[in-house]
Structures are given as C-alpha cells and as structure tokens.
Amino acid sequence: MNYDIGQPIKHFLLILGAIIVILPFYSMISYSFQSQGEIETGKNSKGEKAGFLGTQEKIVDQFCFKSNTPEKEEVNSLMLKMPGKTEREVYNILLKNVTENCLKKPAFMNYTQAFTKAPLLRYLLNGVIVTASIFLLQVVVALPAAYALAKLRFVGREFIFTLVLLCLLIPIHAVALPLYIMLAKLGLTNSYAALIIPWTISVFGIFLMRQFFMTVPDDYIDAGRMDGMSEFSIIWRVMLPTAVPALLAFAIFSVVAHWNDYFWPRVVITGDPDLFTPPLGMRVFKQDTEGDLHGPMMAVAVTIVTPLIVAFLIAQKRFIEGITFSGMK
Amino acid sequence: MNSQRAHYWFVSPALILMLLIFGIPIAIAIFLSFTDYSLGNKTFEFVGFENYFKIFTRSSYEKMWGATLRYVIVVVPLTVGLGLGAALLINSITRFSEIYKTIYFLPVMATLMAMAIVWQVMLHPTAGSINRLLSSGCEIDYIYNLFTLSFVGQEASESWYGSICNGNMPNWLGDKKYAIWVVCFVGVWQGFGFNMVLYLAGLTSVSRELYMAAEMDGAKSGWERFKLVTWPALGPTTVFVVTISFIKAFQVFDIVEAFYGFGSAGPSKTAYVMMFAIFEKGIKQNLIGVGAAISVIFLILVLSITLIQRFLVERKVHYS
Numbered sequence: 001m002n003y004d005i006g007q008p009i010k011h012f013l014l015i016l017g018a019i020i021v022i023l024p025f026y027s028m029i030s031y032s033f034q035s036q037g038e039i040e041t042g043k044n045s046k047g048e049k050a051g052f053l054g055t056q057e058k059i060v061d062q063f064c065f066k067s068n069t070p071e072k073e074e075v076n077s078l079m080l081k082m083p084g085k086t087e088r089e090v091y092n093i094l095l096k097n098v099t100e101n102c103l104k105k106p107a108f109m110n111y112t113q114a115f116t117k118a119p120l121l122r123y124l125l126n127g128v129i130v131t132a133s134i135f136l137l138q139v140v141v142a143l144p145a146a147y148a149l150a151k152l153r154f155v156g157r158e159f160i161f162t163l164v165l166l167c168l169l170i171p172i173h174a175v176a177l178p179l180y181i182m183l184a185k186l187g188l189t190n191s192y193a194a195l196i197i198p199w200t201i202s203v204f205g206i207f208l209m210r211q212f213f214m215t216v217p218d219d220y221i222d223a224g225r226m227d228g229m230s231e232f233s234i235i236w237r238v239m240l241p242t243a244v245p246a247l248l249a250f251a252i253f254s255v256v257a258h259w260n261d262y263f264w265p266r267v268v269i270t271g272d273p274d275l276f277t278p279p280l281g282m283r284v285f286k287q288d289t290e291g292d293l294h295g296p297m298m299a300v301a302v303t304i305v306t307p308l309i310v311a312f313l314i315a316q317k318r319f320i321e322g323i324t325f326s327g328m329k
Numbered sequence: 330m331n332s333q334r335a336h337y338w339f340v341s342p343a344l345i346l347m348l349l350i351f352g353i354p355i356a357i358a359i360f361l362s363f364t365d366y367s368l369g370n371k372t373f374e375f376v377g378f379e380n381y382f383k384i385f386t387r388s389s390y391e392k393m394w395g396a397t398l399r400y401v402i403v404v405v406p407l408t409v410g411l412g413l414g415a416a417l418l419i420n421s422i423t424r425f426s427e428i429y430k431t432i433y434f435l436p437v438m439a440t441l442m443a444m445a446i447v448w449q450v451m452l453h454p455t456a457g458s459i460n461r462l463l464s465s466g467c468e469i470d471y472i473y474n475l476f477t478l479s480f481v482g483q484e485a486s487e488s489w490y491g492s493i494c495n496g497n498m499p500n501w502l503g504d505k506k507y508a509i510w511v512v513c514f515v516g517v518w519q520g521f522g523f524n525m526v527l528y529l530a531g532l533t534s535v536s537r538e539l540y541m542a543a544e545m546d547g548a549k550s551g552w553e554r555f556k557l558v559t560w561p562a563l564g565p566t567t568v569f570v571v572t573i574s575f576i577k578a579f580q581v582f583d584i585v586e587a588f589y590g591f592g593s594a595g596p597s598k599t600a601y602v603m604m605f606a607i608f609e610k611g612i613k614q615n616l617i618g619v620g621a622a623i624s625v626i627f628l629i630l631v632l633s634i635t636l637i638q639r640f641l642v643e644r645k646v647h648y649s
Contacts, residue, residue, distance in 0.1 A: 007423065011422065011425070013418060014418055017411075018429060018433070020518070021436060021522070022432060023451075024444055024448055024451065025439070025444075027447060027450070027458060028443075031450065040455075040456035041456070141343050144339035144342070145339055147339060148336040148340045152335065154336045157336075160344060164343075169631070169635050170355070170628065171576060173580050173607075173624075174355075174358070174625075175351060175354035175355060175624070176607070177607060177612070177617065177621055178354035178355070178357035178621070179350065179354050181368060181617065182353075182354065197350075198350055200350075201350055203347065230335075231339075232338075235339075256438060260439075262440075262441070262442045262582070262586065263604065266586065279440050279583070280442075282442050282443050283442055283586060283590065286446055286587075287591055297446065297450070298447065298450070301440075301443035301446060304443050305443050308438050308440075309438055309439060316434075319438065320526050323438075324523075324526050324530060
C-alpha cells in the first residue's frame with residue numbers, strides 16, 4: 001500500500017462531518033441526564049463543567065414539591081404534638097421534610113417525569129399498533145396483487161401495472177387534504193382507522209414484490225399446482241418463503257417511515273391523547289411544558305428515537321438496504 | 330377458489346384501494362380547488378380560478394413561495410452535494426469506512442420531530458450550547474481574530490462575529506434573519522446521509538477498468554478522473570437523487586412544526602412552507618378551496634419534476 005497523503009485529510013473532513021452529525025444525539029442523551037440548571041449553563045452548581053452525565057447532584061423535583069406542600073391541617077395537627085413551637089416553625093419543619101423527600105437525581109427525575117407528565121407508554125404502544133397494522137395490511141394487500149401481476153396472465157394486467165407505476169408518482173401529502181375530508185365525512189378522524197387506512201396500499205410494496213416475484217422460477221409454482229395447491233396457498237406457502245429478503249427490506253422501509261411520520265397523525269388526530277403516536281406525543285409534550293422542562297423533554301426524545309436506532313445499529317446492512325430500496329423506484 | 334378467476338381476488342383489493350386513496354382524492358382535490366367549500370357547510374359555490382389566483386398574487390402566499398423556494402434551493406444542492414462528497418470520501422478511504430457510513434446514516438433513521446426539538450434546545454438564544462460555544466470563542470484571541478476577519482485587517486467590531494462578542498447573541502429561531510436558514514440546516518443535516526447511501530450504491534457499479542483507461546489517456550489528477558469517469562458513470566444515480574431530494578424538500582413540515590408550529594410559522598412567517606400552508610389553510614382555518622388548490626399545485630410540481638427525470642433517463646444520462 002502506497003503512502004497516501006490524501007488519507008489523513010479525508011479522515012479529517014469525515015470526522016468533522018461526523019461531529020456535526022452526532023452532536024444533537026450526544027446532546028440529547030446528555031441533557032436527558034442533566035438538571036435544568038446544568039442544561040442551561042453547561043455547569044453544575046459549583047461552576048464546574050457538567051460533563052456528559054451531569055454531576056447528578058440531587059435537586060428538588062418541583063412537581064413533587066408542589067403536590068406535597070404542607071396543608072393547614074397538617075401544620076395544626078403537628079402543632080399539638082410540639083407544644084411551644086410557633087406555627088411558622090412547625091411549617092418550616094414540615095417544609096424541610098417535603099424538600100428532602102423530593103430531592104432526586106436529575107437523571108431519575110427526567111425519565112420519571114417523561115413517563116408521568118404525559119402518557120408516553122401509551123404513545124409508544126400506539127406507535128407499535130399503528131406501524132405493525134400498517135405493515136401487515138400492506139403485505140396482505142400487496143403480496144397477492146404482486147403475484148398476480150408477476151405470474152398470472154389475464155386481461156388488463158398491463159393496465160393495472162401502469163396504474164401502480166402512476167400511483168408511485170403521487171406523494172401522500174398531495175392527497176392528504178381530500179383524504180382528511182373523506183375521513184371527516186365518515187366520522188373517522190381521531191381513530192386508529194384514520195391513522196392506518198390511507199397507508200394500507202403501498203404501491204411501492206406491490207412494485208417491489210412484483211419485481212422480486214418475476215425472478216422466481218415458474219417451476220416452483222407449477223410444482224405447487226401439481227400438488228393440488230390453490231393459487232391462494234401458493235402465494236403464502238410457495239411465494240412468501242422465497243420472498244423473505246425482499247419482504248424484510250420492505251418491512252424496514254415501512255416501519256421506519258411510519259414510526260417517524262408526523263404529518264399524517266397531526267392531520268387526523270386532533271385532540272385525543274390516547275391516540276397520539278410518538279412524534280405527535282413529543283410535539284404535544286413540548287407544547288404542554290412550554291418547552292421549559294428540557295431534561296424530561298430530552299428523556300422523551302431519547303425514548304422515542306432509541307428503538308429504531310438500536311435496531312439499526314444491530315442490523316445496519318439490512319437497514320441501509322431496506323431504506324435505499326426506495327431508491328429503486 | 331377457482332384458479333381461473335384467482336387474479337380478480339388478488340388484484341381487486343389493491344385496485345379498490347388505489348382508487349379510494351389516490352384516484353378519488355385527486356379528483357376531489359381538483360374539484361374543490363375551484364370552489365369555496367368549507368367542511369360543515371351545506372352549500373358551496375364555484376369560484377373558478379380565484380383560489381389559484383390568490384395563491385399567485387396575495388402577499389400571504391408570497392411568504393409561502395419565499396419560504397418554500399428558499400428551502401428547496403438551499404437544501405437540494407446541499408443534500409446532493411454533501412451526499413456525493415461523503416460517498417466519494419468514504420469510498421476512497423482504506424479504513425473505518427463502515428463507521429462513517431453508520432454515523433452519517435443515523436439522522437435518516439431518527440425521528441425528525443424529536444431531533445428538530447433537540448436542535449431547538451441547542452440553539453436556544455441564552456441557554457443553548459451553540460451560543461455558549463460561540464461566546465466562549467470570543468475570549469480566545471486567535472479564534473476571535475479568525476472569525477472577525479481582523480487578521481486580514483477587517484474592523485473586528487463591524488463583523489458578524491464581532492457583534493456577537495459584543496453581546497448580540499443570535500436568536501437563531503426567533504430572528505427572521507436566520508429562521509428559514511436554520512430550518513434548511515436541519516433539513517440538510519437530516520437528509521444528506523440518505524443521498525450518500527444512494528451514491529455509495531451507485532459507486533459500486535463504476536468499473537475499475539474505466540479508471541485505468543482514463544489514467545492511460547492522461548487523466549492524472551483525481552479531479553480529472555472524477556470528471557472523466559466517476560461523474561458520468563453516476564449520471565443515473567444523480568438524476569434519481571436530485572429528483573427524490575426535490576420531492577422531499579417540497580414536503581418539509583416536521584421541522585417547522587417542531588420549531589414553531591401550533592399556529593405560527595416562524596418570525597414574520599419566514600418559515601411558512603407549502604405543507605404548513607396546506608395544513609393551516611385547509612385543516613385549521615377550514616378554507617378547503619385554497620388548501621385544495623395548494624395541494625394541486627404541489628402535485629403538479631412533483632409530477633413535473635418526475636417527468637423531467639423520466640425525460641433525462643430516456644435520453645440516457647448513463648454513458649457506461
């Protein structure tokens with residue numbers, strides 16, 4: 001290998017880019033561990049640099065404090081047990097207790113607030129329900145159609161395939177408004193159905209699977225027919241097993257797109273928090289806390305982003321393949 | 330199931346759904362764009378091209394075009410250029426290429442809504458880490474001299490960085506001077522990794538022999554080899570990458586909602602992008618006629634871009 005003067009320069013440029021790309025991920029994770037003060041100043045209470053994990057100095061959880069502030073009755077009942085003390089003194093004793101009980105490590109506080117200030121678990125569950133339903137329905141609709149377009153001969157096949165290619169050109173954003181009107185007329189806004197139905201047809205899925213099925217030898221299908229299999233069971237028992245790699249790529253493409261989608265849920269879900277998907281929940285969390293609870297907000301962000309990022313780091317090759325499959329159209 | 334008829338059963342669900350989700354809505358959008366329809370109203374009137382006329386003449390839509398075109402014109406070349414640059418660099422290094430690839434692809438996978446909010450926290454005018462970094466540079470002489478350009482004799486206090494050091498910290502998201510460009514920046518940050526991966530796939534198809542042949546023909550420098558071999562061979566990839574980047578850029582929405590959203594589109598509406606306009610007019614203000622007209626214009630834009638792409642592909646942009 002010749003010594004190449006260009007290599008260090010190339011690495012320098014790539015590292016520079018990598019730093020900018022990673023910066024928000026680093027900040028997001030770091031902030032999710034830190035107290036509001038550390039996030040805002042980058043320093044802890046002693047004026048030292050806070051570092052990646054923050055100093056984890058215990059701070060008072062304001063929500064805990066507010067909901068446990070001593071009441072008049074508590075003060076009165078304690079005054080009976082402590083003769084000789086003024087009301088003020090008793091009150092201060094109680095206040096001190098509450099403050100101590102509400103002292104928490106920022107990391108712990110941020111993540112508990114993330115899950116309690118908003119129904120984050122519900123959002124995550126909704127995300128799973130919606131992405132899984134979309135993918136399953138897309139497969140149920142697309143596989144038979146792709147099989148028919150690739151392997152069966154019938155009048156109008158070319159026409160239908162042309163329609164598929166035509167629909168491939170239409171971004172869903174262009175039909176979002178009329179779709180919203182249709183769903184509103186049917187009384188379906190604010191429902192899982194509204195989140196799922198517009199995505200049940202993936203023309204890209206049909207196209208991808210058709211291209212893949214074209215390469216499956218006819219002998220396989222003929223053998224299935226000889227065995228007396230119906231066309232229907234040929235799809236699920238002969239074609240599907242051969243299509244696993246293509247299907248996996250499509251699954252990744254579909255799940256990533258719909259877990260991260262914000263536009264469509266924003267259009268059809270107008271107030272019922274039980275139906276919020278993770279990105280919509282994140283946006284509403286920011287709104288409700290007026291963007292002031294940076295630590296908990298970052299904890300929400302970490303929670304939402306982590307599942308896909310971890311899956312991606314485990315199976316990078318497949319993910320990059322799956323996402324760039326959309327580059328085939 | 331009668332296997333002679335099986336195809337009906339297989340194709341009809343897809344056909345019906347294509348009609349319901351693409352066909353009919355497009356027809357509805359075109360129809361409504363010529364009316365003054367509002368959801369809940371029993372009647373509506375035909376207004377001809379009035380909605381379209383408004384979109385091209387009224388000043389509030391001027392903001393929409395301004396924001397959308399700024400975003401598209403900045404983000405498309407940058408995501409394509411950086412995608413290509415990263416791919417070429419990664420393709421030519423001997424070690425660690427997988428690591429860079431993974432890192433650059435991270436933003437593509439991450440929920441944009443969440444990451445845009447992270448950027449917002451970092452860009453906070455007083456508490457954000459970006460401005461903290463900028464102000465800490467003020468105290469270091471050589472950085473101050475470098476960024477204020479005073480090392481070439483510029484008046485330090487008159488420069489952009491100089492005024493920052495004098496206490497005018499930029500309000501990245503709240504100042505209309507910066508708002509749309511910050512939205513662009515996050516768009517580029519998020520998008521170029523995707524293009525990089527497409528270019529890397531394109532680069533694997535460039536044959537080694539072509540480089541050898543070019544070298545024999547006297548293409549000694551890397552730039553000449555790029556001009557002679559790589560760039561032409563990447564023609565089809567580039568056409569595709571540019572097309573998809575255009576379409577994605579017209580769809581920008583999440584970043585604006587993350588930064589401003591829920592009623593506002595940035596200072597003086599400087600980030601009033603097209604999708605935001607469709608959402609605001611069509612759904613929030615229930616001005617469905619106008620919303621539908623913007624949708625139709627958007628569809629026409631996307632289709633024309635695709636037609637141009639097809640035209641270029643037909644003309645065979647690939648020379649290999």
